Amino acid sequence: MADRIRPFRFLADAPEAVDGRSLAAAARRAEAMGIDVLVIPDHLLDQLAPVPFMATVAAATERLRIGTFVLNNDLRHPAVLAQDLASLDVLSGGRLEIGIGAGWNVPEYTAIGIPFEAVGRRVARLTEAIAVLKGAFGPEPFSFAGEFYTIDGHDGQPKPVQRPHPPIFIGGGGRRTLNLAGREADIVGLAPRILPGDRPRTDPRSLTVAAAAEKIDWVREAAGTRFDDLEFNIYPSTSEIIVTEHALAEARTLADRLRSRTGIDISERELLESPHIYIGTIDALVEKFRRLREQLGVSSIMVGGLDEIPQVVERLKGT
Secondary structure: OHHHOOOOEEEEEOOOOOOHHHHHHHHHHHHHHOOOEEEEOOOOOOOOOHHHHHHHHHHHOOOOEEEEOOEEHHHOOHHHHHHHHHHHHHHOOOOEEEEEEOOOOHHHHHHHOOOOOOHHHHHHHHHHHHHHHHHHHOOOOEEEEOOOOEEEEEOOOOOOOOOOOOOEEEEEOOHHHHHHHHHHOOEEEEOOOEEOOOOOEEOHHHHOHHHHHHHHHHHHHHHHHHHHHOEEEEOOOOOOOEEOOOHHHHHHHHHHHHHHHHOOOOOHHHHHHOOOOOEEOHHHHHHHHHHHHHHHOEEEEEOOOOOOOHHHHHHHOOO
């Protein structure tokens, strides 16, 4: 993957903020410590809404990029969302990144009366939504006739600063979503696959480096000639970030927990090498991210909160 090596970029989760002043202070701290993008999820939970959050962060900083990790497409009409997002890109001077997905948190759907449809339907709707977003960001009025959305001569306003549009992030662990990412995204997030059933569970086998390489192959097939222009992202999953001198013991505990939940064996070594498990010393984590970039071409890394592994960000930012 040496021909795809890019400088590292680091994403951090939205800090808990009780008011605008504390959020602005956290955003400035993220900028000072070398975080590239401060992101917020999109849930109807105890959190700030994404659009005012991003506007506040952008107003408080000069270089820090703003983004979502990720928007739930089913909560907004894409033409309305396009206006919000383009406005954010204008107000931030072109610092927006758009993470968007098909939705997954069933209780939220139930709480507000939105049907939680099969994954194929949700991904099909997301596919159409991305076409509408790109159409609204385009230079001219556009029309679109799909199963879920119909647009007739709409000229989205304002137009974003970044052309042809702000970077679009699509992530997933299954082939259907990653094929969509390969065709339409600028940044592709590699996620673990979820086992089917009434209680969603991570498939431990999908945490491995081999599984990540397979997912990248799916993206490559779908992307065709645009593959080399894609950026790949990884993020911690299944376990919190653990800085420790006893990585093997921590990995053994995690392997036992995954086995008890899923009945699937995965070795401690596979977990320590996983793109989604961050356990070890600071030196070990620095070397791990370098190795994953060399092996998989991954250069975008979600590091959790601002206080998770700032030493790793300090050592790798810009390299």
